[in-house]
Amino acid sequence: MVYGRGYEKGDEDMSELSGLKAKLGLDVFKHDSEPHIRIKPGMEKDPRLKAAVLVCPAGLYTENANGEVELTIDGCLECGTCRIACGTEVLEWNYPTGGAGVQFRFG
Amino acid sequence: MEKFDVIVVGAGLAGLAAAYTLAQAGVEVLVIEKGDYPGAKNVTGGRLYVNPVRELFPDLWKKAPLERFITREGASIMAGERSINVEYCGSELSQEPYQSYSILRAKFDRWFAKQAERKGAMLVSKSRVDDVIIENEQVVGVWAGGDELRADVIIACDGVLSLLAEKAGLRTLGNPKDYAVGFKEVIELDSTLIEERFGLEDNEGAARLFMGEVTRGKFGGGFLYTNKDSLSLGIVVGIKDLMEGSPTVQAPVLLDEFKQRPEIARLIKGGESVEYSAHVIPEGGLKAIGKLYGNGILLAGDAAGLAMNIGVTVRGMEYALASGYYAAQVVMEAKEKEDFTANSLSVYEKLLNDSFVIKDFIAFKEAPTVLDSPRFFKHYPELMGNIMKDVYEVPAGPKDRLYPTIKKYLTFKEMWSMAGDMRKVMKI
Numbered sequence A: 001m002v003y004g005r006g007y008e009k010g011d012e013d014m015s016e017l018s019g020l021k022a023k024l025g026l027d028v029f030k031h032d033s034e035p036h037i038r039i040k041p042g043m044e045k046d047p048r049l050k051a052a053v054l055v056c057p058a059g060l061y062t063e064n065a066n067g068e069v070e071l072t073i074d075g076c077l078e079c080g081t082c083r084i085a086c087g088t089e090v091l092e093w094n095y096p097t098g099g100a101g102v103q104f105r106f107g
Numbered sequence B: 001m002e003k004f005d006v007i008v009v010g011a012g013l014a015g016l017a018a019a020y021t022l023a024q025a026g027v028e029v030l031v032i033e034k035g036d037y038p039g040a041k042n043v044t045g046g047r048l049y050v051n052p053v054r055e056l057f058p059d060l061w062k063k064a065p066l067e068r069f070i071t072r073e074g075a076s077i078m079a080g081e082r083s084i085n086v087e088y089c090g091s092e093l094s095q096e097p098y099q100s101y102s103i104l105r106a107k108f109d110r111w112f113a114k115q116a117e118r119k120g121a122m123l124v125s126k127s128r129v130d131d132v133i134i135e136n137e138q139v140v141g142v143w144a145g146g147d148e149l150r151a152d153v154i155i156a157c158d159g160v161l162s163l164l165a166e167k168a169g170l171r172t173l174g175n176p177k178d179y180a181v182g183f184k185e186v187i188e189l190d191s192t193l194i195e196e197r198f199g200l201e202d203n204e205g206a207a208r209l210f211m212g213e214v215t216r217g218k219f220g221g222g223f224l225y226t227n228k229d230s231l232s233l234g235i236v237v238g239i240k241d242l243m244e245g246s247p248t249v250q251a252p253v254l255l256d257e258f259k260q261r262p263e264i265a266r267l268i269k270g271g272e273s274v275e276y277s278a279h280v281i282p283e284g285g286l287k288a289i290g291k292l293y294g295n296g297i298l299l300a301g302d303a304a305g306l307a308m309n310i311g312v313t314v315r316g317m318e319y320a321l322a323s324g325y326y327a328a329q330v331v332m333e334a335k336e337k338e339d340f341t342a343n344s345l346s347v348y349e350k351l352l353n354d355s356f357v358i359k360d361f362i363a364f365k366e367a368p369t370v371l372d373s374p375r376f377f378k379h380y381p382e383l384m385g386n387i388m389k390d391v392y393e394v395p396a397g398p399k400d401r402l403y404p405t406i407k408k409y410l411t412f413k414e415m416w417s418m419a420g421d422m423r424k425v426m427k428i
């Protein structure tokens, strides 16, 4: 079992979301063999994905300089918001395999 | 291949309520849960109102691991720099049986699952259901982690996204306007400090709701519940409003700003954040409730869309518990008839319609439309904050009389729009 993701104070970025990594570090995550959410190939620039950057409570979606949206799956809270906001034409969305992913201790 | 009488997918409140009820009646039931343990994936605000479901599970409440019974109800309207607060305390809130409790789901669901197992339900955790098995248009089982599991009937209690209901063809991907996202922190704080700060004794608890600037005027609000030795602090905000911007803000920023508000900072001071969680909430109301059953399958709880948001309070837990209970009743009737077709399971709709569940949804059916106006979450909080500021301010020079102070804000145009909004609110 991995407690937190081992973030150090120093590697927080200076963006508005700087405290977020530390926050996600509080949660218990269990490793999954493959990412449970993927941006469908070729959809990186799809305007529907831009919403994910705003709605993801874990701040896992970012837009790069080329206007492509990228997803880092580590720290996913499995809330489902990106699936509702962007839809399944741009996202391949599933829950992690049984026993993997976030495990809330309080909920 | 294994065959059971009933398979329940999801060990949340709906699933466990169904399993508990079925097992108690001696029906063979298997519960499949993808989390490490029941509750591991479940998030709520949260407050559970016990009254509507007390009699459905009479033996459950005495020993249930609930946090504090709520005796103080608070509401705050927050403008940028100021807030207006109302607190309600009533003797009925401090009398047994207590009306509502704060709750932490990882703790509660795990315990509830034990009670269901004690009654005879079988529970398999760490197992994800991947698909439904359909034969001759009848759901006859599920695939879970490569295993084929069959049952007379499946009760899908797999939460708000209900991928199972989609696979069974009972619904399609939801519309952002019918959903909110909630995210929260659990902040550990010494129980005596909690009691001092919120004016509580022993197991008494406080519930506070916040609207206005907390969501930057978007549909939703903030919440704070006292647990035994922690606080649940979070935000619920409409997904459509978040996507649309104006103003553009990333969801997590809202919670950080909320925590920094002086009104909140002093309540959580010295506390330690121990968990950050998030979850989608169905809140499209009556109109968004889709099909509740099909051949060989019933939906309960969030999977059936049975949660609602009336402005700032979210309710879903009682509906999950009750719908799980009624789904179990329907299955028992169907078992007697040996008929698990949609036709036989359609009694479910009638049971729900006759219960508090659908009655509540009908009573509040206008709420999502009426409250879908930025005036409620942005304009009024600012307006009221400004009026209060001027009412309380004593300037260096002479103070204006109260009437002109208020009149300045309540122009004819403002009063006209207010009257219009009032007429809409009266529909709720």
Ligand SMILES: Cc1cc2nc3c(=O)[nH]c(=O)nc-3n(C[C@H](O)[C@H](O)[C@H](O)COP(=O)(O)OP(=O)(O)OC[C@H]3O[C@@H](n4cnc5c(N)ncnc54)[C@H](O)[C@@H]3O)c2cc1C
Residues within 6 Å of the ligand: A095, B009, B010, B011, B012, B013, B014, B015, B032, B033, B034, B035, B038, B039, B040, B041, B042, B043, B044, B045, B046, B047, B048, B049, B127, B128, B129, B130, B157, B158, B159, B160, B163, B181, B182, B183, B184, B234, B235, B236, B278, B279, B280, B281, B300, B301, B302, B303, B306, B307, B314, B315, B316, B317, B318, B320
């Ligand atoms: C921030 C927030 C605040 C809220 N506040 C309140 C409140 O104060 N009061 C209130 O009454 N309600 C509140 N709600 C709503 C309430 O929490 C929900 O309505 C309630 O939890 C629904 O219960 P459920 O059993 O239907 O679903 P869930 O609790 O979501 O349970 C679904 C279960 O199914 C499992 N599952 C899903 N898919 C699969 C699969 N494929 N295979 C195996 N298992 C699966 C999940 O792991 C989970 O255990 C709030 C919700 C949120 C997010």
Ligand code: SF4
Residues within 6 Å of the ligand: A037, A055, A056, A057, A058, A059, A060, A075, A076, A077, A078, A079, A080, A081, A082, A083, B278
């Ligand atoms: S499921 Fe929630 S936490 Fe995970 S990527 Fe989507 S929005 Fe972010």
